[in-house]
Amino acid sequence: MVTLTPLEAELLAVAGSVPDPELPVLTLQELGVLRAVHVRDTDSVEVELTPTYTGCPAVEAMSTDIERALRDHGVREVTVRTVLIPAWSTDDISAEGRRKLREFGIAPPRAQRTAGPVGITLGPTRTAGQDPEPVRCPNCGSADTELLSRFSSTACKALRRCLDCREPFDHFKEL
Amino acid sequence: MTTTAHTDTAALALGDDALVLSHRLGEWMGHAPVLEEEVALANIALDLLGQARILLSMAGDEDDLAYLREERAFRNLQLVEQPNGDFAHTIARQLYFSTYQHLLYDRLATGGGPFAGLAAKAVKEVAYHRDHAEQWTLRLGDGTDLSHERMRRACEALWRFTGEMFQPLEGVGTDLTGLETPWLESVGAVLGRAGLETPEGPRTGAWRAGAGRQGLHTEPFGRMLAEMQHLHRSHPGASW
Numbered sequence A: 001m002v003t004l005t006p007l008e009a010e011l012l013a014v015a016g017s018v019p020d021p022e023l024p025v026l027t028l029q030e031l032g033v034l035r036a037v038h039v040r041d042t043d044s045v046e047v048e049l050t051p052t053y054t055g056c057p058a059v060e061a062m063s064t065d066i067e068r069a070l071r072d073h074g075v076r077e078v079t080v081r082t083v084l085i086p087a088w089s090t091d092d093i094s095a096e097g098r099r100k101l102r103e104f105g106i107a108p109p110r111a112q113r114t115a116g117p118v119g120i121t122l123g124p125t126r127t128a129g130q131d132p133e134p135v136r137c138p139n140c141g142s143a144d145t146e147l148l149s150r151f152s153s154t155a156c157k158a159l160r161r162c163l164d165c166r167e168p169f170d171h172f173k174e175l
Numbered sequence B: 001m002t003t004t005a006h007t008d009t010a011a012l013a014l015g016d017d018a019l020v021l022s023h024r025l026g027e028w029m030g031h032a033p034v035l036e037e038e039v040a041l042a043n044i045a046l047d048l049l050g051q052a053r054i055l056l057s058m059a060g061d062e063d064d065l066a067y068l069r070e071e072r073a074f075r076n077l078q079l080v081e082q083p084n085g086d087f088a089h090t091i092a093r094q095l096y097f098s099t100y101q102h103l104l105y106d107r108l109a110t111g112g113g114p115f116a117g118l119a120a121k122a123v124k125e126v127a128y129h130r131d132h133a134e135q136w137t138l139r140l141g142d143g144t145d146l147s148h149e150r151m152r153r154a155c156e157a158l159w160r161f162t163g164e165m166f167q168p169l170e171g172v173g174t175d176l177t178g179l180e181t182p183w184l185e186s187v188g189a190v191l192g193r194a195g196l197e198t199p200e201g202p203r204t205g206a207w208r209a210g211a212g213r214q215g216l217h218t219e220p221f222g223r224m225l226a227e228m229q230h231l232h233r234s235h236p237g238a239s240w
Helices: A008-018 A056-072 A095-102 B005-026 B033-060 B062-069 B087-111 B117-141 B146-159 B176-191 B218-235
Strands: A034-039 A044-049 A077-082 A145-149 A157-162 A166-172
Touching: A008 A034, A008 A056, A044 A056, A095 A157, A145 B218, A157 B033, A157 B146, A166 B033, B005 B033, B005 B062, B005 B087, B005 B218, B033 B062, B033 B117, B062 B218, B087 B146, B117 B146
Parallel strands: A044 A077
Antiparallel strands: A034 A044, A145 A157, A157 A166
């Protein structure tokens, strides 16, 4: 980890406080997509941003929002660069971010056991009693939920239903 | 990033695969059998479009490449340009392609070449695409007589386009012929579980199925391009 200068730390905090355009309960810092802030000149800054998904359309809105936040903070020139390496993973979402997701009605992603490609098995869609770490209903907390669709309102979410309270809900799927 | 001419060749080929299949999947919008499926196909299309943008940008200007090239300049596999057909055809195409793409990106991710960054990111997304196609193959193949018959027909009809995936590709940095055996095992296992037989018959051949990488495309591709490109060509540089 590169040590940040006090100014870089300050600017990283400003950029990190920008809300995610699609999940406004989360900040970009909590989502874990801000990689670095480099101060190039007295008032020129480069920000490194990584997309959650390759085709995530929110990246452009994020860039614009970061530029605006840093300009408002007195930075004259802001460049936002998209970086792919290392790839973002749902493990990059902070504990606070996970708590906020749950509160917002989205089941947070479970921590992944191993790095690398997501292992997927063609198992039953219902999780209670099958999975050591079931996806819990964000509304009632029940572990008895079932998968309705692997793809939901955005690429990063799956659609599930609680079999106790019967509410459908989004699950931020593991990546 | 500095790229060589060979890297450009491979970036164009892989980028065109992603772009063309993304467009085909987008054609389902408003027509999918259920809302959840519409959303799923749109999400897969979006992932592929993201890959296409990165890959085509390695080879040149992404918009010029997507909207201003003629049919013969596209380097995608003939498999991905095949029309959606019925839902079984769309699923068979996705099963064949996503299995291939997953194997390919998995290799590229660890190879350290120019595609490693994208591949490491996209391989995890493609795992969900493949999983989705597998689930539907099982449901349709192991479903009713009608769904079984339709799935069987789709797998057979697209089989002849699958050999092209394993032809050598300049600049890709991995041996594509080496993907063929694991691909056959993986696809064969899914078809087996779905109660379907692995199709027989040529997968490329004397009558030249599979020359998309050389710019030779099948008849439906031109019409797809016409629809995909006409807005940009009619109103160059338009935006909203």
